[in-house]
Amino acid sequence: MAVGNVPFPEMLPLNGVRLGTAMAGIKKPGRRDLVVIELPESATVSGVFTRNAFCAAPVAVAKQHLEHCRAQGRSPRFWLINTGNANAGTGETGMRDAHASCAALAEQVGVSAQDVLPFSTGVIGEPLPMDRLLAGLAPALESLSSDGVSWQHAGQGILTTDTRAKGATATLEVHGQQVTINGITKGSGMIKPNMATMLGFVVTDAAIETPLLDRLLRETVDHSFNCITVDSDTSTNDACMLAATGTGPSIVDEGDVSAFRDALQVVMTELAQAIIRDAEGSTKFVTLHVDGANSRQEALDVAFTVAHSPLVKTALYASDANWGRILAAVGRAPVSDFDVNRVVIDLGDVRLVENGGRAASYTEAAGSAVMAQPEIAIRINLGRGDESATVWTSDLSHDYVSINADYRS
Amino acid sequence: MAVGNVPFPEMLPLNGVRLGTAMAGIKKPGRRDLVVIELPESATVSGVFTRNAFCAAPVAVAKQHLEHCRAQGRSPRFWLINTGNANAGTGETGMRDAHASCAALAEQVGVSAQDVLPFSTGVIGEPLPMDRLLAGLAPALESLSSDGVSWQHAGQGILTTDTRAKGATATLEVHGQQVTINGITKGSGMIKPNMATMLGFVVTDAAIETPLLDRLLRETVDHSFNCITVDSDTSTNDACMLAATGTGPSIVDEGDVSAFRDALQVVMTELAQAIIRDAEGSTKFVTLHVDGANSRQEALDVAFTVAHSPLVKTALYASDANWGRILAAVGRAPVSDFDVNRVVIDLGDVRLVENGGRAASYTEAAGSAVMAQPEIAIRINLGRGDESATVWTSDLSHDYVSINADYRS
Known part of the structure; x- marks a missing residue:
């Protein structure tokens, strides 16, 4: 794909x-x-x-x-x-x-x-x-x-x-x-x-x-x-x-x-x-933009942690607005002392997370509409600095497993 | 599974x-x-x-x-x-x-x-x-x-x-x-x-x-x-x-x-x-033992790098003795100045890698026989110290993707 x-x-x-x-x-x-x-x-x-x-x-x-x-x-x-x-x-x-x-x-x-x-x-x-x-x-x-x-x-x-x-x-x-x-x-x-x-x-x-x-x-x-x-x-x-x-x-x-x-x-x-x-088995093109970081490296660390999460990648594949997985991945990123109450996460133009939990304005219908698109932007503001980074990634599909289980690359 | x-x-x-x-x-x-x-x-x-x-x-x-x-x-x-x-x-x-x-x-x-x-x-x-x-x-x-x-x-x-x-x-x-x-x-x-x-x-x-x-x-x-x-x-x-x-x-x-x-x-x-x-979708139970490291943390870093590699995990699922993926994962582990010529990798009792490349004694048949087992041990000796660590992991299967694409956990 x-x-x-x-x-x-x-x-x-x-x-x-x-x-x-x-x-x-x-x-x-x-x-x-x-x-x-x-x-x-x-x-x-x-x-x-x-x-x-x-x-x-x-x-x-x-x-x-x-x-x-x-x-x-x-x-x-x-x-x-x-x-x-x-x-x-x-x-x-x-x-x-x-x-x-x-x-x-x-x-x-x-x-x-x-x-x-x-x-x-x-x-x-x-x-x-x-x-x-x-x-x-x-x-x-x-x-x-x-x-x-x-x-x-x-x-x-x-x-x-x-x-x-x-x-x-x-x-x-x-x-x-x-x-x-x-x-x-x-x-x-x-x-x-x-x-x-x-x-x-x-x-x-x-x-x-x-x-x-x-x-x-x-x-x-x-x-x-x-x-x-x-x-x-x-x-x-x-x-x-x-x-x-x-x-x-x-x-x-x-x-x-x-x-x-x-x-x-x-x-x-x-x-x-x-x-x-053209990533192996991909069905989604995902842009991860992290800003509000203390350093570009910190922004990259958060972006790559989310981009590498198999649970985020399978949710993207399923077009499932399972934003809890994005939150969990941000939370395990190697960033010291960060205040989750200042983190804001947007999926396309839909606010997912603010004040340490689900945004009050969030609706499942709005989240699902964004996830159904082939091109998805996730923006994560850490609320602690002025540095940023953008990372691009793909989803994790059955075809990724097939390609890598069947083909000796 | x-x-x-x-x-x-x-x-x-x-x-x-x-x-x-x-x-x-x-x-x-x-x-x-x-x-x-x-x-x-x-x-x-x-x-x-x-x-x-x-x-x-x-x-x-x-x-x-x-x-x-x-x-x-x-x-x-x-x-x-x-x-x-x-x-x-x-x-x-x-x-x-x-x-x-x-x-x-x-x-x-x-x-x-x-x-x-x-x-x-x-x-x-x-x-x-x-x-x-x-x-x-x-x-x-x-x-x-x-x-x-x-x-x-x-x-x-x-x-x-x-x-x-x-x-x-x-x-x-x-x-x-x-x-x-x-x-x-x-x-x-x-x-x-x-x-x-x-x-x-x-x-x-x-x-x-x-x-x-x-x-x-x-x-x-x-x-x-x-x-x-x-x-x-x-x-x-x-x-x-x-x-x-x-x-x-x-x-x-x-x-x-x-x-x-x-x-x-x-x-x-x-x-x-x-x-x-009982890992989601798992068909293999894999023991990664790293020794010859300078510190336990270094041994853990190498073990987890291999354990997290989607390419190693799909090869395990396929029972494919694609040892090049193990070598590539070891090579990208966050370990500074390590001499690949001293690294020895064994798959069960079969030597895969020594002297910077495939072991002379290795045969595909021997590697495949180990990979076909449900329980697999991979031993990696870094040849630079006396510390070690053992990590256990699972493979990456179609069922893992299905479970996480279909089920909101």
């Missing part, structure tokens, strides 16, 4: 950026499962990666290669992505396979192995089927294209349990020239990114120095991918990459940085929300 | 302790839903309560009354328990109702209202149906009995989504005299007790001074009720009570305290495990 109809957007080509895909049969035949993204020499590249201690071999190698290129004063030229196998929990063999994949691609295109960053997604703990992956490189390279539609094909080529390709695009004007930002992402389960998500690839044709690129990626991810959760499970393979090709105008002045960051935030947030709209 | 066949044990009567039940029709007619437990004047009483900030009115009143009695140098005489309504999230009305329930019982038995501790369980946020509750007091008092079977009736009278009454009993010999410990508990969903569970009532005929009773309750709950989780949701109404009637031998000497604590721990652990065996 998935919430709403979210078509893949039309994307403009980016100068010097080409995308290619192949059906390598890594897990199943007849589907795109290998993606190559080529960046121009002028590009700058930034990445954030999972904080899972059991991070996958490709994550370790991508970090190494990115660091190596930076030390040499250049940027990586290729992102190599496979679905169907995460190459995680694979020990030494996994590291060898990730390195060998990069080396094989590098040889075919005439760059060094460190110019290739590898990414994998799929089942954890199985060895990467290297013969099929390596055989897929040539057809993927042959299909390299800068057409807008190549972004959609790449979006398809990175999916696992996702039901649809996810992309977002934005344009802005800098010094009279158009700047474009294109991004794709995948993810549907094992989603509670910590510093990144599994997987996001965003490219702009602006020119942005590496330190600024790093900062923009970190800031926009913190308010997008790091604010979503399907099931609280942080993946071993999360990565979100941002490249600026350097072929367009330079983003340097404060005003340009601010305008660019706003556009980038729109793309990042759309991509992150696209993951939640 | 429930795991295994766990009959209610035969219990010995305790001198001066009587239990009565009534069918008050608080939520539905024709089932025991009101319980009165009478304790002798000689008793000492201890309790631990939920840390949920939105704690229910009866929790607040029970704490007040217990404190009041202690300040007066006496112990509460009655525990009054209803199921079908939690009297939580009910604001001022809820407090008034809890006080009025105690006062009504106190008047009928000739004690003061503070001698009655109230407990409620059931739906959150509905007002307590006071007329039906008050009408049920007389029949409950008429049925007061010290028979062993009255414990089983009381066990039935506190259930909500539970499928069976849960009791545990133990005897030990102190100075040539027999000491008995009887306990009942309830709980099946919204179970991740924090300092207590919803609800446990344990009584012994030993004589134990209040400070020691408090310590024994805290210590044994920390290794039983505080080590279970169904769905990570800490209830608003959790409470675990321990009373020592004082009619039997005194527990004072170190050796006696140690022997008594061991027996009490057996009762507490059996009750806590009974909740997990």
